[in-house]
Amino acid sequence: MKKTLFLFISASFVCAFTTPVVADEQIELLKQQIEQLKQDYEKRIQALEKGLLAAQQAAKKNEQTLANVQEQAEEAELASDDSQQMMAKNSFNPEISLILDGRYASYQNNPDNYQLPGFSPGDEAGLVPEGFSIGESELTLSSNIDQLFYGKATFSFADDVDGSTSAEVEEAFVQTSALFDGLTIKMGRFFSAIGYLNSQHAHTWDFADAPLIYRALFADQYRDDGLQISYIAPTDLFVQVGAELFSGRQFPSSGSHDGIGSWTTFARIGGDFNNENSWQMGFSHWHASNIDNRETDNINHTATTLYSGDSKINAIDLVYKWAPNTRTDNLKLQFEYFDRDEDGDIALDDFLSGDTGSYHGDQKGWYAQAIYQMNKQWRTGLRYDHLSSHTKGSNYLLLENAGLESHGYKPERYSAMLEWLPSEFSRIRLQYNNDQSYKDSDNQLFLQYTFSMGSHGAHSY
Amino acid sequence: MNTKKILFIVIFSILIAIHTAYAAAKINVFACEPEWAALSKELGGSLVSTFSATNVGQDPHYIQARPGLIAKIRKADLLVCSGAGLETGWLPVLLRKSGNSKVQPGQKGYFMATDTVKLLDKPTVLDRSMGDIHAAGNPHIQLDPRRIKIVAKKLSQRFQQIDPQHSKEYAEKLANFKTRWDQAIKRWNEETRELQGKSIIVHHNSWVYLQQWLKLNKVAELEPKPGVPPSSSHLSALLKQVKKTPVDLIIYSSYQDPKAAAWLSEKTGIKAVAIPSTVNENESLFQWMDHVIQLIKDNSK
Numbered sequence: 001m002k003k004t005l006f007l008f009i010s011a012s013f014v015c016a017f018t019t020p021v022v023a024d025e026q027i028e029l030l031k032q033q034i035e036q037l038k039q040d041y042e043k044r045i046q047a048l049e050k051g052l053l054a055a056q057q058a059a060k061k062n063e064q065t066l067a068n069v070q071e072q073a074e075e076a077e078l079a080s081d082d083s084q085q086m087m088a089k090n091s092f093n094p095e096i097s098l099i100l101d102g103r104y105a106s107y108q109n110n111p112d113n114y115q116l117p118g119f120s121p122g123d124e125a126g127l128v129p130e131g132f133s134i135g136e137s138e139l140t141l142s143s144n145i146d147q148l149f150y151g152k153a154t155f156s157f158a159d160d161v162d163g164s165t166s167a168e169v170e171e172a173f174v175q176t177s178a179l180f181d182g183l184t185i186k187m188g189r190f191f192s193a194i195g196y197l198n199s200q201h202a203h204t205w206d207f208a209d210a211p212l213i214y215r216a217l218f219a220d221q222y223r224d225d226g227l228q229i230s231y232i233a234p235t236d237l238f239v240q241v242g243a244e245l246f247s248g249r250q251f252p253s254s255g256s257h258d259g260i261g262s263w264t265t266f267a268r269i270g271g272d273f274n275n276e277n278s279w280q281m282g283f284s285h286w287h288a289s290n291i292d293n294r295e296t297d298n299i300n301h302t303a304t305t306l307y308s309g310d311s312k313i314n315a316i317d318l319v320y321k322w323a324p325n326t327r328t329d330n331l332k333l334q335f336e337y338f339d340r341d342e343d344g345d346i347a348l349d350d351f352l353s354g355d356t357g358s359y360h361g362d363q364k365g366w367y368a369q370a371i372y373q374m375n376k377q378w379r380t381g382l383r384y385d386h387l388s389s390h391t392k393g394s395n396y397l398l399l400e401n402a403g404l405e406s407h408g409y410k411p412e413r414y415s416a417m418l419e420w421l422p423s424e425f426s427r428i429r430l431q432y433n434n435d436q437s438y439k440d441s442d443n444q445l446f447l448q449y450t451f452s453m454g455s456h457g458a459h460s461y
Numbered sequence: 462m463n464t465k466k467i468l469f470i471v472i473f474s475i476l477i478a479i480h481t482a483y484a485a486a487k488i489n490v491f492a493c494e495p496e497w498a499a500l501s502k503e504l505g506g507s508l509v510s511t512f513s514a515t516n517v518g519q520d521p522h523y524i525q526a527r528p529g530l531i532a533k534i535r536k537a538d539l540l541v542c543s544g545a546g547l548e549t550g551w552l553p554v555l556l557r558k559s560g561n562s563k564v565q566p567g568q569k570g571y572f573m574a575t576d577t578v579k580l581l582d583k584p585t586v587l588d589r590s591m592g593d594i595h596a597a598g599n600p601h602i603q604l605d606p607r608r609i610k611i612v613a614k615k616l617s618q619r620f621q622q623i624d625p626q627h628s629k630e631y632a633e634k635l636a637n638f639k640t641r642w643d644q645a646i647k648r649w650n651e652e653t654r655e656l657q658g659k660s661i662i663v664h665h666n667s668w669v670y671l672q673q674w675l676k677l678n679k680v681a682e683l684e685p686k687p688g689v690p691p692s693s694s695h696l697s698a699l700l701k702q703v704k705k706t707p708v709d710l711i712i713y714s715s716y717q718d719p720k721a722a723a724w725l726s727e728k729t730g731i732k733a734v735a736i737p738s739t740v741n742e743n744e745s746l747f748q749w750m751d752h753v754i755q756l757i758k759d760n761s762k
Contacts, residue, residue, distance in 0.1 A: 074607055075611055077579070078578055078579050078605075078607055078608050078611055079577060079578055079579060079611045080575075080576060080577055080578050080579055080580075144566070147565075147567065150557065175557070176560075177556075177557065177560075177562070177565050178562030178565050178568070179560070179562065180560075180562070181560070181561065181562070182535055182559075182560045182561065183560055184558075184560040230560075231560070232531065232532070232535050232558070232559065232560050233535075234535055234536050235532060236529075236532055236533075237532060238528035238529060238531050238532040239532075240531075268528070269528075270527070270528025270529065270531075270532075271528060271529045271532065272527060272529035275516055275519075278525065278527040278528065278529055279528075280528045321525055321527070323519075323525060325516065325518025325519055325716070326518040326519075326715060326716050327718075328520075328718055375690065375718070376690050377690060422689075423589075423592070423593065423688065423689060424550075424593060424688065425589060453589075456546070456549045456550065459525075459526065459550065459551070459554065460526055460554050460558075461525060461526050461527055461528060461554075
């Protein structure tokens with residue numbers, strides 16, 4: 001009994017002393033376990049977080065692919081169809097346009113009596129027939145030929161004074177479109193770059209007839225077979241220089257020439273004052289040194305005047321345009337001045353006189369015009385023409401008979417026109433002229449229609 | 462003869478000098494309309510210098526082929542235009558006169574925005590009695606920001622083709638623009654939800670893309686035929702029509718004559734609003750579209 005008591009007591013002692021030791025160990029254990037747990041949880045959380053992130057990323061990716069798909073769908077819906085593009089690009093047909101032009105002309109004087117004292121204009125320079133007539137109807141074909149060339153041909157049908165209708169090749173040329181920076185070469189038959197109006201087709205002119213100086217010098221418009229080279233400088237200011245070489249067979253040159261019968265040089269500058277006001281100025285020079293028997297009508301259309309010799313023309317042109325923003329009206333002012341110097345011999349193709357004589361002529365002329373477009377459908381304009389000449393020659397009677405002696409008379413003309421433009425493709429024009437080309441002042445009235453069919457023409461400045 | 466030769470040499474060397482002086486490093490962009498100049502600025506930044514042939518006050522159908530424009534196109538590396546016949550009255554002349562081989566049709570420097578997107582209003586019958594219609598479809602695509610995005614992508618590719626040295630920069634600029642533009646589209650979509658289904662009368666048929674995007678319902682045009690100015694008979698017929706079935710808004714472009722719209726507005730009490738159909742000078746595409754949407758919202762309440 002004593003033994004057990006002792007044991008108990010000693011055990012309690014042991015316990016009393018050893019219990020703290022045991023507890024410490026347990027705490028340590030617990031701590032370790034907690035730490036373990038903590039780490040476990042952290043790992044798990046990390047794994048969870050990772051999973052979550054991956055899930056989120058996947059979701060985002062899905063969203064993005066969805067967005068991409070949506071975008072692709074939208075693009076598929078809205079982007080162009082390549083096959084259709086190809087179809088459009090495969091249309092090789094040239095652009096075709098047909099201009100129908102006709103008029104009714106009424107004159108107070110007999111148009112057969114028309115003359116321009118001091119100028120002896122070409123055969124085709126008369127007035128258009130009285131009454132109804134078709135003017136110049138033009139058929140134009142044009143197209144890019146390949147990556148280098150552009151081609152254009154215009155055939156015109158016109159009534160001659162005697163009532164017969166003639167068809168002719170008005171223009172037929174090829175032109176480089178991508179030769180060298182700014183350089184363009186044109187060859188074939190084309191309207192010369194002399195002056196401002198000359199290179200534009202008559203149906204784009206603002207009046208039913210050519211300015212008097214064009215009628216006097218060029219029988220309305222000058223063109224020939226040849227070559228044109230022009231260069232545009234890479235400047236902010238528009239600067240163009242060029243030269244043309246011609247066969248010299250066409251009026252106001254004449255005769256056959258081995259090489260170059262006539263040539264021109266021209267320069268143009270232009271620019272914008274601001275986005276409403278723009279301008280262009282041109283200088284040009286025409287030269288023919290071996291004109292051989294150029295034929296013109298004599299003063300009373302009874303014989304032919306023949307001229308052989310040199311001819312030089314200097315010209316200045318000025319154009320100003322005002323096209324205000326947010327409005328449909330616009331204004332165009334235009335001025336051209338020509339001065340021709342000729343030195344040679346004249347003869348009358350008339351067996352009665354048969355004379356020849358020396359001839360020196362200085363012929364000048366200018367016109368100024370203002371065109372105001374009130375709105376898309378109405379335009380109106382005024383024009384004034386003025387010519388003067390000073391001629392000398394060895395045979396006064398010959399000059400007189402040829403119509404080259406003006407006796408100081410200065411031809412003048414006042415014109416006014418009103419246009420109605422139902423659309424971009426049609427135009428009805430009423431024009432009145434007070435024509436003082438010769439001493440009997442004439443009142444002239446034109447009613448002209450111009451319609452364009454086919455490809456939408458672009459207008460030059 | 463000797464003086465002539467000297468003169469020729471002098472002129473020639475001056476031209477060469479001018480030529481080299483103007484051969485600048487930046488890509489010269491000739492934009493036919495201001496929106497394409499603005500887009501080029503977004504996508505090209507300081508790598509390009511832009512010029513717009515027209516401004517917000519001009520009708521791009523009717524532009525004079527001015528010498529100043531020929532000079533500009535002469536120096537261009539890239540032409541960015543609407544195409545689809547919008548510039549047919551003046552651009553071909555400029556191109557032919559410029560003698561610039563880089564920007565001729567088919568070249569890298571010839572970019573027509575309408576070539577990149579699907580066009581609406583493709584006529585099934587081509588006849589001029591229908592007015593000045595565009596055979597390729599309606600060219601006024603700039604009013605649909607979704608189409609602008611497609612144009613941007615293709616235009617950026619074109620920049621990279623022309624100026625491959627900087628292709629990385631162009632790609633970055635495109636990505637940047639796309640992010641901002643997408644956000645903007647989202648915002649515009651929310652802002653214009655209330656406009657869906659509203660019916661409008663337009664002056665010229667140049668708003669089809671805006672109509673499609675905002676789901677507006679066009680009931681009539683003030684022009685009796687495209688390109689033909691409003692006539693009194695057409696307007697009185699419209700007046701009758703509007704009195705029968707009401708319309709929410711009359712829209713015309715700020716370059717168009719406001720008379721017809723004002724007349725109809727006065728007779729019917731429907732608001733008529735002039736909307737700039739392109740960006741103003743120094744305005745970004747974002748600011749312009751904000752402005753357009755604000756104008757429509759404010760006036761159709």
